[in-house]
Amino acid sequence: MKDNSSHHAAEELLRKVALLEAENEALQRQVQALRQEQSQQAAVKSSAAPLHPLEKVARLTNSEIARYGRQLILPDFGIHAQLDLRNSSVLVVGAGGLGASCILYLGGAGVGRLGIVDHDTVDTSNLHRQVIHNEARQGMSKAHSAALSVRLLNPHCNTVVHDLVLDSSNAQPIIDSYDIVVDATDNVATRYLLNDACVLGGKPLVSGSALRLDGQLTIYNYRGGPCYRCLFPTPPPAETVTNCSDGGVLGVVPGIVGCLQALEAIKIATKMNTQDPPTMTLFSANSTTMFRTIKLRKRKAECIMCGDAPTITRLIDYVKFCGSSATDKTPDLFLIPLQERLTCEGYKKILETHTPHLLLDVREKVQFDICSLPSSLNIPLKDLELPESIEQVKKRLNAKDEPVYIVCRRGNDSQPAVRILQEQGITTGDIKDIVGGLNLWTDKIDPSFPKY
Amino acid sequence: MTMSESLAIELQFSGGMELLFDNKKTIHTKVPAHFRQGADSHAVTIRDLIGWMASHLLKERPELFIGPDGSVRSGILVLVNGADWELEGELEYELQDGDEIVFISTLHGG
Numbered sequence: 245m246k247d248n249s250s251h252h253a254a255e256e257l258l259r260k261v262a263l264l265e266a267e268n269e270a271l272q273r274q275v276q277a278l279r280q281e282q283s284q285q286a287a288v289k290s291s292a293a294p295l296h297p298l299e300k301v302a303r304l305t306n307s308e309i310a311r312y313g314r315q316l317i318l319p320d321f322g323i324h325a326q327l328d329l330r331n332s333s334v335l336v337v338g339a340g341g342l343g344a345s346c347i348l349y350l351g352g353a354g355v356g357r358l359g360i361v362d363h364d365t366v367d368t369s370n371l372h373r374q375v376i377h378n379e380a381r382q383g384m385s386k387a388h389s390a391a392l393s394v395r396l397l398n399p400h401c402n403t404v405v406h407d408l409v410l411d412s413s414n415a416q417p418i419i420d421s422y423d424i425v426v427d428a429t430d431n432v433a434t435r436y437l438l439n440d441a442c443v444l445g446g447k448p449l450v451s452g453s454a455l456r457l458d459g460q461l462t463i464y465n466y467r468g469g470p471c472y473r474c475l476f477p478t479p480p481p482a483e484t485v486t487n488c489s490d491g492g493v494l495g496v497v498p499g500i501v502g503c504l505q506a507l508e509a510i511k512i513a514t515k516m517n518t519q520d521p522p523t524m525t526l527f528s529a530n531s532t533t534m535f536r537t538i539k540l541r542k543r544k545a546e547c548i549m550c551g552d553a554p555t556i557t558r559l560i561d562y563v564k565f566c567g568s569s570a571t572d573k574t575p576d577l578f579l580i581p582l583q584e585r586l587t588c589e590g591y592k593k594i595l596e597t598h599t600p601h602l603l604l605d606v607r608e609k610v611q612f613d614i615c616s617l618p619s620s621l622n623i624p625l626k627d628l629e630l631p632e633s634i635e636q637v638k639k640r641l642n643a644k645d646e647p648v649y650i651v652c653r654r655g656n657d658s659q660p661a662v663r664i665l666q667e668q669g670i671t672t673g674d675i676k677d678i679v680g681g682l683n684l685w686t687d688k689i690d691p692s693f694p695k696y
Numbered sequence: 697m698t699m700s701e702s703l704a705i706e707l708q709f710s711g712g713m714e715l716l717f718d719n720k721k722t723i724h725t726k727v728p729a730h731f732r733q734g735a736d737s738h739a740v741t742i743r744d745l746i747g748w749m750a751s752h753l754l755k756e757r758p759e760l761f762i763g764p765d766g767s768v769r770s771g772i773l774v775l776v777n778g779a780d781w782e783l784e785g786e787l788e789y790e791l792q793d794g795d796e797i798v799f800i801s802t803l804h805g806g
């Protein structure tokens with residue numbers, strides 16, 4: 245018996261040693277990778293336009309031939325297409341969910357020069373989809389991080405970092421210095437800016453977008469096809485535009501669209517499929533037909549940008565034109581004067597003094613399920629005006645004129661909710677919302693409360 | 697042809713458009729074959745269909761679907777049997793029995 249148990253203990257120890265050895269090895273590799281990153285980082289330089297033109301070559305080096313061999317032996321690609329790719333430059337605007345896969349595949353495939361535009365920094369909430377960045381690069385510029393990943397993947401690719409916000413003052417010279425532009429951005433204003441700059445500069449624009457489980461892909465301003473304005477002459481109303489941070493996005497979805505964008509850029513650079521009519525490809529992860537390609541109109545003769553008599557001849561103010569900012573960050577709303585609202589500290593005091601009240605959480609149920617404050621009632625804002633919702637609030641108040649406090653994720657949706665309940669006259673007590681919502685609650689009051 | 701005749705139309709929604717229609721990606725429906733305008737009646741067009749959908753199928757917030765001019769609001773692309781509606785005459789296209797009309801909201805996220 246005794247022999248047997250000591251034998252087990254020894255086995256257990258040996259297993260632990262093996263685990264620790266494996267962990268040690270993994271950490272050593274990580275250190276080595278970080279050292280390599282550091283040495284490469286010095287080589288990644290930011291560049292201001294205009295760039296010196298990409299130096300064209302007549303043949304590939306032996307190390308390039310060895311690297312791209314699997315593409316070189318493709319009958320439909322071959323050495324000529326590879327040379328075309330080597331002699332072309334692509335600008336990817338956005339190193340986020342779309343840019344992540346697009347930039348890596350373009351860099352790996354052998355594009356001669358790859359420009360990357362982004363002014364954001366890496367955050368852990370990006371990493372589920374922006375797999376070109378990593379945990380160690382939190383806070384680093386996304387444009388730098390993406391260029392670094394390309395250099396680690398393929399040192400033959402000449403990467404250029406444009407760590408800036410693209411706007412009408414700087415876009416044209418940057419776009420003019422590339423052959424192909426990829427729109428991997430996340431907001432309407434930049435999409436119109438890129439369209440107009442590409443029409444003015446005569447560059448094909450490979451445009452992709454993704455949200456929730458859906459993606460879209462179109463090439464604009466290419467071989468007689470439409471520009472973005474031919475399809476969408478006026479920007480959508482701001483309230484119909486949803487960003488990934490509010491609507492959610494499954495990480496792999498922009499990854500798929502980004503891959504398609506890389507593919508289309510490669511096809512343009514190597515003159516594949518030059519006979520295809522203009523199309524839009526729709527991707528829908530939970531449809532029985534995941535991909536659908538539809539035939540699009542040609543360039544519109546009356547388009548104010550790319551038509552026969554364009555009225556826009558230089559870049560305009562796109563933030564003003566679209567009525568929305570050039571980022572995908574959700575702005576803070578101020579519908580209700582601050583003095584009529586409750587701060588996080590104010591609500592903390594109410595909890596500490598056990599003041600009777602009703603806490604109403606107006607987030608969508610899917611968000612409420614992630615985390616919520618104790619004894620809060622969940623009615624999503626879009627349902628709040630329904631008679632049964634008002635009934636539910638009244639029932640919880642039980643004819644007592646207690647105050648109602650309303651909370652949401654950021655303190656935006658809670659403001660119209662205050663107005664709705666005030667109009668319904670459900671209590672003579674206060675109806676207030678909490679400034680900054682649960683996000684600020686985590687920052688200011690309870691760091692252990694989850695933030696998403 | 698009688699005025700009560702109707703056409704079988706398949707409506708599809710994509711890019712978040714489905715959120716306005718009870719989260720349904722596909723709706724098979726019957727649309728009146730003719731619409732009245734004053735004393736006259738005409739064969740149903742996409743313009744009629746959009747107005748009909750707004751009053752019969754839309755649960756809330758019609759401004760997220762229909763624009764002030766009776767067309768779809770900006771940012772929505774319409775397909776007629778798999779092709780951009782611009783190729784088919786846009787608002788004036790006359791619906792045929794069995795047509796498939798797709799409404800796509802453009803996405804901007806990345």
Ligand SMILES: [Zn+2]
Pocket residue numbers: 470471472473474475543544547548549550551
């Ligand atoms: Zn155009």
